[in-house]
Amino acid sequence: GAEINNNPSPGNKEGGLTTIYEKSLGAIAKGGSTALVDVVGYAEPVKARGFVVMDTPGYDPVSMTGIVAGGANILVFTTGRGSVFGCKPAPSIKVATNTPMYEHMIDDMDVNAGVILQGTPVEAVGRQIFEEILAVASGKKTKSEVSGVGEEEFAPWSIGPTL
Structure with a gap:
């Protein structure tokens, strides 16, 4: 059978990540020391200026599609x-x-x-x-x-x- 647990992805796991929590913390760390100003749902318009996080899956094309739909x-x-x-x-x-x-x-x-x-x-x-x-x-x-x-x-x- 198939697995629905694809986060972290097989490539992430090969790279050393063991949990979705580690993957998520890595994404947040890329924001540096900038204050988080908003969190939006998938494909929702980003209205705030500054560091905004969108709730997306970890799969690259789907994640980036949501960000484009949000206005990037x-x-x-x-x-x-x-x-x-x-x-x-x-x-x-x-x-x-x-x-x-x-x-x-x-x-x-x-x-x-x-x-x-x-x-x-x-x-x-x-x-x-x-x-x-x-x-x-x-x-x-x-x-x-x-x-x-x-x-x-x-x-x-x-x-x-x-x-």
Whole structure:
């Protein structure tokens, strides 16, 4: 039979996560020290300014689809295992969390945050991500857009158990 427990995903488990709680704490940690201003349901419009969390499943295409439905115009997506997510309705900037994966997937990753482990200051990589967001907002194509992928990854969430 099939399992409905796909959180954390098999890839998350291979990467060392053991529970959905660890995965969720990792997502919150990416917000840094910024104060959380709101929590919204899946695909609900984000009306507050600042750090807002949306209740989404952990599956990349479904999660990002909800964020786009909530009003996002550009997505910044971190991956440590090489998710090749792209999203046709909104550009998806992929941030690789380790250099070997970035180098292996250079045609699909937009930013290499793995350089932090080699001594590049976090602030410098943050600035690079910010500059990439501005460039994409000004018309630069993401690697997914250049490759022409993402049309099939707009995937609304079927709320409730599915197999």
